[in-house]
Amino acid sequence: MTADSPAEALPLKIVSRRIARQKQAILVISKVWSWIFLAILVVFFSIEGTGFFTVRNSQNILVAIVPVLLMGLGQTFVIIAAGIDLSVGWVMGLSSVVSALVIRDLADGGLAVGLAILIGFIAGVGSAALAGLLNGVIIAKLKVPPFIVTLGVSFIARGAAFLLSGGNVVGGQPQALRDLGNEALLYLQRGDETQLYFLRKPDVTGAQLRMLDRILPWPVVITLALVLIAIFILHRTQFGRHTYAIGGNKEATKRAGVPVDRLTILLYVMSAVTAGFAGVLYTARFSGGSSIAGDALMMSSIAAVIIGGVSMFGGEGRVSGTVLGALVIAVLQTGLIMMAVEPFWQYVIVGIIIILAVLMDQARDLIIGRAEAE
Amino acid sequence: MEPMLSIKNLTKRFGGLTAVNQVSMDVHPGEVVGLVGDNGAGKSTLIKMVSGVYQPNDGDIFFEGRRVHISRPSEARELGIETIYQDLALAGNLDVGANIFLGREHKRAYLGGLVRVLDDRFMQAQSEKLLVDLDVHIPSLRQKIDKLSGGQRQAVAIARAVYWNARLMIMDEPTNNLGVAQQGEVLSLIRRLRDQGVPVIVISHTIRDIFAVSDRIVVLHRGHKVADKRVTETSHEEIVQYIMGARDDYRSN
Ligand SMILES: Nc1ncnc2c1ncn2[C@@H]1O[C@H](COP(=O)(O)OP(=O)(O)O)[C@@H](O)[C@H]1O
Numbered sequence A: 001m002t003a004d005s006p007a008e009a010l011p012l013k014i015v016s017r018r019i020a021r022q023k024q025a026i027l028v029i030s031k032v033w034s035w036i037f038l039a040i041l042v043v044f045f046s047i048e049g050t051g052f053f054t055v056r057n058s059q060n061i062l063v064a065i066v067p068v069l070l071m072g073l074g075q076t077f078v079i080i081a082a083g084i085d086l087s088v089g090w091v092m093g094l095s096s097v098v099s100a101l102v103i104r105d106l107a108d109g110g111l112a113v114g115l116a117i118l119i120g121f122i123a124g125v126g127s128a129a130l131a132g133l134l135n136g137v138i139i140a141k142l143k144v145p146p147f148i149v150t151l152g153v154s155f156i157a158r159g160a161a162f163l164l165s166g167g168n169v170v171g172g173q174p175q176a177l178r179d180l181g182n183e184a185l186l187y188l189q190r191g192d193e194t195q196l197y198f199l200r201k202p203d204v205t206g207a208q209l210r211m212l213d214r215i216l217p218w219p220v221v222i223t224l225a226l227v228l229i230a231i232f233i234l235h236r237t238q239f240g241r242h243t244y245a246i247g248g249n250k251e252a253t254k255r256a257g258v259p260v261d262r263l264t265i266l267l268y269v270m271s272a273v274t275a276g277f278a279g280v281l282y283t284a285r286f287s288g289g290s291s292i293a294g295d296a297l298m299m300s301s302i303a304a305v306i307i308g309g310v311s312m313f314g315g316e317g318r319v320s321g322t323v324l325g326a327l328v329i330a331v332l333q334t335g336l337i338m339m340a341v342e343p344f345w346q347y348v349i350v351g352i353i354i355i356l357a358v359l360m361d362q363a364r365d366l367i368i369g370r371a372e373a374e
Numbered sequence B: 001m002e003p004m005l006s007i008k009n010l011t012k013r014f015g016g017l018t019a020v021n022q023v024s025m026d027v028h029p030g031e032v033v034g035l036v037g038d039n040g041a042g043k044s045t046l047i048k049m050v051s052g053v054y055q056p057n058d059g060d061i062f063f064e065g066r067r068v069h070i071s072r073p074s075e076a077r078e079l080g081i082e083t084i085y086q087d088l089a090l091a092g093n094l095d096v097g098a099n100i101f102l103g104r105e106h107k108r109a110y111l112g113g114l115v116r117v118l119d120d121r122f123m124q125a126q127s128e129k130l131l132v133d134l135d136v137h138i139p140s141l142r143q144k145i146d147k148l149s150g151g152q153r154q155a156v157a158i159a160r161a162v163y164w165n166a167r168l169m170i171m172d173e174p175t176n177n178l179g180v181a182q183q184g185e186v187l188s189l190i191r192r193l194r195d196q197g198v199p200v201i202v203i204s205h206t207i208r209d210i211f212a213v214s215d216r217i218v219v220l221h222r223g224h225k226v227a228d229k230r231v232t233e234t235s236h237e238e239i240v241q242y243i244m245g246a247r248d249d250y251r252s253n
């Protein structure tokens, strides 16, 4: 609204047309601002930082995204259904510790390494799923607010992870696990002759090794697969439709015959499972299980969901938004590090964009309003 | 003609208060029955016994000739008794088609039958046809329910009930909180339902609306039925007298 030109001085039609145009503009901005923000970040860091716009750094960003995005995936579903899961960070730690213990003990016991890793993977994700089941059952059946329940389960998972690991990093992992966490689908050998290797790491050393880029490391591939599955489930299946319906009007959804309690339990199990994947992939990447693996990342994952445009009131949002939100955070993080800025500035900036995101959301709601009483 | 719904001597007590006292009434196919009475007369309590929200302390309910016990709202719906609530019924963040099919989504095979996905095209088409049949005008079925007017939302809720084979429709104050034009739309939708053979029980405190849509008017006064008249055989003034308790056709002795 322009303060310098009083509205009453203009013919009504022009005023209303101008307001309509402003509304339209704000609407569009509120929808695409995070894309714009991401583009600005990329351009800024490409100019300011050295080596930001490189293949290697793009892969670093993708690797950095993995845990935040994985936890954000399940959280997207939960928040769309008007819930919240504050336990994902410590559930990720629990999964990391459990998988590390199982893989180490099985491999030490003489089991084939591949099988040990597979069983450890399942055990880690399974332990997470158990925590999710606990969340879901208490929320759905005992009607305790999700905020409280998941906070409680978060402490339980934290305690369990510390007890199991003795507070130490669970090391002694087989090399194959490290490979799973660090090797890649593709390799790009730069140098005199640039060459691309698919599913095969070229046998190079020294200076040549430093010119070798890993493209799509396995954790990224697994995460991408889970993103695609999440998109499919949320936007194409009945389960996804009901997730939105619960967030929009739980009572109506119940009345329509949807088994809301069962779906709620499933949603929290899903959220824990994606955190469980994050935990196992952490163990693989660092070749060791850590109970604190996800502690610092949980808030970032919720931030990614909010920046991605998922409404904290439930009922609105898309998986692609969360991917974008995670991308914004990871770009910010890596970019600041490369500029040799105190990396802790990222928290200040992320804090500002979270609040901005919610403001955008409210502005949009205010403008769209409701078409009541015509 | 056999009545679709027949209520015999239904009584509901809340502690020492008898909210509905020995009320009997019939609803026939193709009939709109207007249920009127002062605040607290027992209208909502009476229909909540039919829709499974409350259990009667005494009396019987017959539906399509059979005696029924309706212990939960879902049982009423299984029988084909649909109650339209103003706000409870729809998910505001979903579009019209998604709401009409909520909980009963149409799916199709995908990836050679490996998984089943939502068949939104089918659901949209069905919804569109349904709304055309009911002469309901909604600019775009892709609109979220939140963006629709109160009358349009009401129409979507009614259309959903019709699509899923409602045999009897109950509406408690359907024109409350609606603008005049929307009130008219809802009333004409009620008439169209009747013409399609679905009987309707309408509660309203607006006598004008009741006369506009009803074939028969039942008046409650302090839990008792005091009148049961065809609209052609009564007048606004007479009904108001019944509502105020100045007349009672059923007072014994
Ligand atoms: N759940 C309840 N518990 C106790 N009293 C109730 C309850 N529901 C309704 N009543 C009482 O029963 C009487 C009839 O109420 P109601 O059926 O809502 O009337 P109406 O819909 O005609 O206005 C009122 O005196 C009301 O206070």
Ligand SMILES: [Mg+2]
Pocket: B043, B044, B045
């Ligand atoms: Mg009432």
